Structures are given as C-alpha cells and as structure tokens.
Amino acid sequence: MTTSRRKGLPSIYIDEHVSPAVAAEFRVHGYRTVEIARAKLFKGRDEEDYIGELARHNGIFVTSDGDFVDNVYDNRKTHTGIVLIPSGLSLEVQLYVARAAAGYIMGATSQRSSTLHNTIMYADNDGFWTASYAGRKSALEMSWDSLALWPDSVGTAPRKSKHKRRLA
Numbered sequence: 001m002t003t004s005r006r007k008g009l010p011s012i013y014i015d016e017h018v019s020p021a022v023a024a025e026f027r028v029h030g031y032r033t034v035e036i037a038r039a040k041l042f043k044g045r046d047e048e049d050y051i052g053e054l055a056r057h058n059g060i061f062v063t064s065d066g067d068f069v070d071n072v073y074d075n076r077k078t079h080t081g082i083v084l085i086p087s088g089l090s091l092e093v094q095l096y097v098a099r100a101a102a103g104y105i106m107g108a109t110s111q112r113s114s115t116l117h118n119t120i121m122y123a124d125n126d127g128f129w130t131a132s133y134a135g136r137k138s139a140l141e142m143s144w145d146s147l148a149l150w151p152d153s154v155g156t157a158p159r160k161s162k163h164k165r166r167l168a
Helices: 020-028 047-057 066-074 091-108 162-167
Strands: 011-014 033-035 059-063 082-084 119-124 127-132 137-143
Touching (some): 011 020, 020 091, 047 066, 059 091, 066 082, 082 091, 091 119, 091 127, 091 137
Parallel strands (some): 011 033, 011 059, 082 119
16 A cells, blocks of 8 residues: 555545544545644534535545434535544444545546545445435445455444435
C-alpha cells in the first residue's frame, strides 16, 4: 500500500465522532482525508448544513451517525457519497469497514468520480453494501466470506441496516 495521495481519488471527509485511526486507514490507501473538526469551512457546523457542499470538493463523507444517514436517505438529500461506520463497533471492525470502503471507492470512481453520488455505503453481517436513491435499492458489493475480511475473532458485524431491510 502507498501512503502518497493517488490522483483522481475523491477526498474523504471524516466526521468529528469517527476515530482518527479510520482516517489513517483511508490515508494508507492513498486518499486525502479532511477531519471536519479541523476544517475551517465545516468546523462547528451540523452535517445537515454541509453535506451538499462536499460535492464541490469531490468529497465522500465518513460518519458514525446512523440517524443522520437514515435522515439523508429517507429525505433523498443530495450528496457525493456517505460511508457509515458506527462507533459502537470495535476499532478493529471499524478499520475492516474502512479498508473495504477504501477499496470499493477506489474501484467505483476509477472511471468517473461522480459514480457514488447519492450512494450510501455501509457494512452488515454478511458484507459491504451500498444503497442508492436510484430505484431505492441496496446491493451487496462484497461479502466478508469471499474477502476473508471478517474473521470469527472479530465478532459480530455492524447493526442491520434499515436500508437493506426496507428495500429487500
């Protein structure tokens, strides 16, 4: 893995409640990361107020706030991509999810940076999922079993997503 920034990748905006180790995981994969709590433009503002602005910065938002993500999805708020990594997970599991997200984002945006607009990425017991407004559907993008990313020693995966239950 490289630690230098790769051209063409979106920037990753890290919510203030997400572990700094998650930001470091994205950087290892070549992403530029911006910690919201330190960014003058966004510091102190509610994510509802700036989520739409991240498009100008080609930014994907990483958050641990499931209620915020549910609100964005339910109200079809415009965004350039959101990754949900719940803070209730162990740090080891959070890093697995970040690693899966980093790889998925890299592949999905390799041809067109806008590929993930209005897409929510999240982990569930069986793998890494996306939910998009288009057709209100969810898709299993990577299974933990096939990637061997979810060892039994890690324990239970993230909460069941409301998006998958509603759309399945």
